[in-house]
Amino acid sequence: MTIPAALLDESAEDLFETAPCGYLTTAVDGRFLRVNRTFEEMAGREREDLLGKRRFQDLLTVGGRIYHETHLAPLLRMQGSVREIAVDLVRPDGSRLPALVNSVLRYDEAGRPAVIRTTVFDATDRRRYEQELLHARRREQEVALELQRSLLAGALTEGEGLELGVAYHPADKGLEVGGDWYDAFWLVPEETIAVVVGDVVGRGLAAAATMGQLRSALRALASTGFEPGALLEALSEFSRRHELGQMATVAYAEIDVRLGLMRYACAGHPPPVVVEPAKPARLASDGRSPPLDAYSFWTDRPDASLQLPPGGMVVFYSDGLIERSDRPLQAGLDELLASVDELRDARPDTVASSLAQAAAGTTGSPDDVCVLALRRRPART
Amino acid sequence: MSPSERHNVTVHGPADGQPMMFAHGFGCDQAMWRFVWPAFSDEYRVVLFDHVGYGGSDAAAFDRHRHATLDGYAADVLAICDELALDDVVFVGHSVSAMIGVLAAAARPERFARLVLVGPSPRYLDDEGYVGGFSEEDIADLLESLESNYLGWSSTMAPVIMGNPERPELARELTNSFCRTDPEIAAAFARATFLADNRQDLERVRTPALVLQASDDAIAPRPVGEFVHDRLPDSRLVLLSATGHCPNLSAPEETVAAIKTYLAR
Structure with a gap:
């Protein structure tokens, strides 16, 4: 040719x-x-x-x-x-x-x-395709956010003997949802309440879905009479068997609101803050064990207990509240104790939202922040 | 991290010289002043910096609440002044940084000796009895442009840039590096810039100011420069023959001469 x-x-x-x-x-x-x-x-x-x-x-x-x-x-x-x-x-x-x-x-x-x-x-076609990709990414973020919201929705337990407040702030940067969750439900109505704050590794749709499964599994296991430590190990076994939520951290507590007895355990999760009247806020640092499915064998997970006096408050939270790139973890914990002390007389919902907002408002808070505060009502006079 | 580390502050000239601070506008980084600042570093203590999210700054310091308005950026400027103990500052601000300088000087007049405002606009949106030059649709269109121009900020590049702040040459080697930023930060800065209304703040400025107005500036047209000059209690307006929004790049000699003439007064 x-x-x-x-x-x-x-x-x-x-x-x-x-x-x-x-x-x-x-x-x-x-x-x-x-x-x-x-x-x-x-x-x-x-x-x-x-x-x-x-x-x-x-x-x-x-x-x-x-x-x-x-x-x-x-x-x-x-x-x-x-x-x-x-x-x-x-x-x-x-x-x-x-x-x-x-x-x-x-x-x-x-x-x-x-x-x-x-x-x-x-670049007509290329631009159209880029826009489709951008929309798809945004849509996935929206779906994950919706899923997370629907999983966390529902009125929190209220009761005669306690006041409860929660706050959830998505990460300041980055558009994907995280895998933090909170939960509170009666084990024995008006007597014993179960309280949970957990954190699944990863972000986005997958993390939100995993969070939903762990949350449901924990609810189911909570009604079987396990002690808190054993319950977390059962949850860890669930995580291991179904290959989801490896290295998730959970703080779990059962509180008898009439007697003020709190039994708790933390699987790799930062320790709750306890506020007793007329005493400085302190960390409930016992009952500690590794994150879920951190080891491929049965882990002995100890329980701990403490007495929450009338008017006393306990604050559960995810690590986004204390972890920042620009300071050591201990500094974050110290700052948290100081902040809780300042808020000790506030209502639990104010405590939760103030703490979460303060963390979200600082620079370099790359993680979601989840806070749950519970106060045992003062004795009626 | 200190403010000067967060903002990639670079200092030139005699340590005991009068401080002269250069602030870059929306879009690129302190390299915008590369043809201008050397003309002042014999006499002045030249201080350059990058706004959060731009150039060699720490993008993690971006805070969507603080940086939702220009006040947050003005607070950043004052934090640098405080840390370096800058007094009697000649503040040279280009584009939106002209207004950032206005806000900083209105808040803390004792820090500032002179303002040099290059292509200032106190409000980009049109308003009743005021022509800023832009409509809300125009700004929405700009945000779309920003979205389509991620300038080297793909998810594979971002960690290289973010993870090696001590090796700026890594970022420099990449194309378009002077204007690279996280698209989310760029969109936030664009909103803070183009939706701002700082007309009322002009009257609060006690610091003497020079308004440098280029001809044919599509971002801040001449009537806007005249408005700024009119509202500032103590200002001089100099019209440059340079065209476009960046006389500091397109006509550095003329820009330098105008600033020098003003400062010698």
């Missing part, structure tokens, strides 16, 4: 005019000096309408023009070239052409910027 001679005439002029991309030269302020035929077609304008009359940025959307002035033009000046800048060209009929732009700055003999050479590529 022979190639027609006319097509082999690849003069510079022809290469320029019919290049498979828009090709143009502008002055440094953007005024058109030269454009090829492909660009005329893309822009929907004849060169007579462009050369000397308009600037490249005049053909962009207003948002694109701001972007041009604040990003593209300064970048070009600083590094001599820009690549893959996305803009929309607006045609005279109002239609838009999504495009990708590469530019190089050409200098005169004295080294001063003289002209800008730009190529423009039609």
Whole structure:
């Protein structure tokens, strides 16, 4: 097969005019000096309408023009070239052409910027696909958030003998939901309440789904009469057998609100804070064992107990409340104790929301924050 | 982390010189001043920094509450001044940082000697009896542009940049590095910038100010510069023949000369 001679005439002029991309030269302020035929077609304008009359940025959307002035033009000046800048060209009929732009700055003999050479590529399909991806990502975040909300929804247990407050703040940065959860339910109505705060490893839809399963499993196991430590090991066994929630941490407590007896255990979870009237806040640091399914064998998980006097308060939370990149963990715990002390007379819902808000408001809190505060009502006089 | 570490502060010139602080605008980092600051470092103690999320700053210091308005950025500027004990400061702010300087000077006038406002606008949105140049749809359109231009911020690149703050050359080697930022931070800064209304704050400024107005500035057109000059109690307006929104890059000689003339007064 022979190639027609006319097509082999690849003069510079022809290469320029019919290049498979828009090709143009502008002055440094953007005024058109030269454009090829492909660009005329893309822009929907004849060169007579462009050369000397308009600037490249005049053909962009207003948002694109701001972007041009604040990003593209300064970048070009600083590094001599820009690549893959996305803009929309607006045609005279109002239609838009999504495009990708590469530019190089050409200098005169004295080294001063003289002209800008730009190529423009039609990016209609690519942009549509990117937008689909962006929407899909946003949708997944929404679904995860909805799932998390629906799992955590439902009125919290209220009762004669106690006041309860919870707060949940998603991470300040990053759009994916985390795997923190809280729960509170009566084991024996008006007598013994079970309280849970847990934290599943990971983020997003998968973490939210795992959280839901662990939360339900723990609810089911709580009614079987296990002691708190044994219950957490049963939950760990559940996690191991079904391969979900490995290394999740859980704090679990059963509180007899009439007698003030609290029995609890923490699987890798930070210790609850206990506030007794007229005493400084302290950590309930007993009853500790490793996170769920941390080892592939049965783990002995001890219980602990403490006496919560009338008016006393206990605060459960996830590690997002105390862990920050810019300070050691102990500093976080000390700060938490001080904050709880300041809030010791506040209602539990105020305590929970104040603590969560303070943590979320600080810089560098990359994690979700979950707080549950419970106060044993003072004895009636 | 101290404010100067968070904001990648770089200092040039004599330690006992009068402090001259350069603040970059929306979009890129302190490199925006590369053609300007060397003209002042013989005489002044030049202080450059990056706003949170830009350049070599600590992006983890971005706080969506603090940085939801320009007041948060002004507080960042004052935190740097406090840490470095800067007094009698000549503050040079480009674009939105002109207003950040206005807010900082209004809040703590004792820190500042002069303001140099390059392409300032106290409000970008049109309002009754005021032409800012933009509508809310325009700003929505800008946010879309930002979304389509993640400039080297893919999830594979971000850890390289974020994880090696002590090796800025890693980030520098990548294209578009001067304007790279987390898209979420860029969107927040765009909202704080383009939805701000700081017209009332101009009258609170006691610090003498120079307004540098480029010709044909699409972001802050001349009537806006004149409005700023009119409302500031003590200001001079200088019209530059430079075109565009970044005379500090496109006409550094003219920009330097105008600042020097003003400071010599």
